[in-house]
Amino acid sequence: MSTTTHTGDVLVSVEKVSKSFPGTAGDELRVLDAISLDLRAGEIVALLGRSGSGKSTLLRTIAGLIGPTSGSVRYRGTELNGANPGTAMVFQSFALMPWLTVQDNVELGLAAQGVPPAQRRERALKAIDMIGLDGFESAYPKELSGGMRQRVGFARALVLEPDLLLMDEPFSALDVLTAENLRSELMRLWDGERFPTKGICIVTHNIEEAVLLADRVIVLGANPGHISAEVEVGLARPRDRRAPAFAALVDRLYDLLTGREPDHVVPEPTEATPTARPLPIASVGGLAGLVEIVYAQGGRVDLPDIAAELSFEIDDLLPLVDAAAMLDFLFVAGADLNLTPMGTAFTTADIQDSKKIFAEQARHRAPLVRTIYKALAASADGTLRAAFFLDLLRRGFSTDDARQQLDTAIDWGRYGELFDYDTDAGQITLDPAHRTAPAVTTA
Numbered sequence: 001m002s003t004t005t006h007t008g009d010v011l012v013s014v015e016k017v018s019k020s021f022p023g024t025a026g027d028e029l030r031v032l033d034a035i036s037l038d039l040r041a042g043e044i045v046a047l048l049g050r051s052g053s054g055k056s057t058l059l060r061t062i063a064g065l066i067g068p069t070s071g072s073v074r075y076r077g078t079e080l081n082g083a084n085p086g087t088a089m090v091f092q093s094f095a096l097m098p099w100l101t102v103q104d105n106v107e108l109g110l111a112a113q114g115v116p117p118a119q120r121r122e123r124a125l126k127a128i129d130m131i132g133l134d135g136f137e138s139a140y141p142k143e144l145s146g147g148m149r150q151r152v153g154f155a156r157a158l159v160l161e162p163d164l165l166l167m168d169e170p171f172s173a174l175d176v177l178t179a180e181n182l183r184s185e186l187m188r189l190w191d192g193e194r195f196p197t198k199g200i201c202i203v204t205h206n207i208e209e210a211v212l213l214a215d216r217v218i219v220l221g222a223n224p225g226h227i228s229a230e231v232e233v234g235l236a237r238p239r240d241r242r243a244p245a246f247a248a249l250v251d252r253l254y255d256l257l258t259g260r261e262p263d264h265v266v267p268e269p270t271e272a273t274p275t276a277r278p279l280p281i282a283s284v285g286g287l288a289g290l291v292e293i294v295y296a297q298g299g300r301v302d303l304p305d306i307a308a309e310l311s312f313e314i315d316d317l318l319p320l321v322d323a324a325a326m327l328d329f330l331f332v333a334g335a336d337l338n339l340t341p342m343g344t345a346f347t348t349a350d351i352q353d354s355k356k357i358f359a360e361q362a363r364h365r366a367p368l369v370r371t372i373y374k375a376l377a378a379s380a381d382g383t384l385r386a387a388f389f390l391d392l393l394r395r396g397f398s399t400d401d402a403r404q405q406l407d408t409a410i411d412w413g414r415y416g417e418l419f420d421y422d423t424d425a426g427q428i429t430l431d432p433a434h435r436t437a438p439a440v441t442t443a
């Protein structure tokens with residue numbers, strides 16, 4: 001098989017699309033920022049990014065299910081003003097109608113298009129056959145395994161013969177083997193003559209999946225979602241996960257996803273504000289556990305290996321990796337996690353010394369912990385209301401994210417014995433050991 005060249009017609013064109021949602025506190029939450037990209041016939045494009053980077057929002061904008069706040073989406077040159085007539089979507093959650101048979105589920109979209117019953121039936125049977133579901137036409141979704149349900153999801157989208165097939169993490173609710181099997185089948189269909197769509201756009205947070213399937217990987221960064229990199233895959237199909245070129249691309253994408261974006265300046269944690277460098281949402285227990293594992297494995301581990309070993313999604317581990325890197329316990333190179341001298345000291349010290357190391361690192365390198373610590377130290381009695389910090393955080397975060405930021409800072413501050421939080425009083429108090437003689441004079 002040959003690699004795909006990207007000279008096909010532009011099917012969908014996204015031009016400077018930004019999207020904001022109203023936040024719960026009456027504020028605006030910007031989720032996409034000036035995104036421009038073309039999706040062409042003959043190519044598979046993966047939108048890769050961490051949780052919250054706006055991948056699904058972008059895909060829904062391409063489908064015309066939501067409109068952009070500014071910018072435009074065009075299908076074959078015509079600006080969308082509602083659902084995109086050239087796309088069909090496969091969802092992570094299958095989204096089948098439980099009261100309809102496989103056949104009826106597959107026919108649903110055709111019925112909505114007003115296709116006459118006999119033609120509907122014929123086209124649905126063809127799609128069902130193509131996706132390996134023949135024999136299950138009259139089954140109900142509850143009688144099917146997850147893999148079979150997702151086949152119905154594929155058949156339902158493919159029967160519409162859309163120019164562009166959109167897929168939102170279609171394999172992530174399936175077990176590893178089922179997902180692998182379905183991916184390979186999809187790729188065989190795509191490489192064959194009969195595939196009824198011209199292009200595919202898939203949302204994923206799985207780097208290997210992106211390299212396995214895509215001709216082009218668009219990496220999205222967060223806060224707000226923006227295109228941080230674009231990587232051409234250029235490997236012949238079928239692709240071999242063990243090939244050095246495959247591994248090299250996976251490593252490059254790890255580098256991009258774990259923050260070393262060449263054109264995106266990220267301030268050092270020692271200098272950044274709490275909004276410019278948010279705390280990774282990781283508990284002390286979680287990040288300390290990760291550092292311990294890296295130490296136990298000789299000071300260097302491969303992120304995918306460790307994720308597989310712990311039965312975690314890599315996406316779940318990334319906040320722990322970010323937290324350990326922010327505190328200078330680990331540094332990340334490609335998919336490798338390396339223990340730093342500070343990380344070694346932290347993980348090998350006795351509990352009291354380990355807490356002291358943690359406290360020093362958090363106070364200097366975790367911007368929100370530093371801000372809270374300084375504000376408490378400057379207050380008259382070392383106590384401030386949590387609501388004060390929440391109000392400040394809400395200028396840069398949604399209400400939920402502000403709460404998560406504060407909860408994480410409190411967890412870190414408590415562990416390091418820098419400050420404590422009284423839930424009933426809603427107050428944060430500086431640890432007595434950190435209180436210097438008060439600067440205020442009393443009469």
Ligand SMILES: Nc1ncnc2c1ncn2[C@@H]1O[C@H](COP(=O)(O)OP(=O)(O)OP(=O)(O)O)[C@@H](O)[C@H]1O
Binds near residue numbers: 051
């Ligand atoms: N309808 C909405 N109203 C308010 N906020 C929304 C809405 N849809 C998405 N968001 C917010 O937009 C941000 C991006 O969400 P989105 O689902 O697009 O990200 P994602 O990269 O696909 O994440 P995941 O991998 O977790 O699905 C999130 O902070 C989410 O809470």
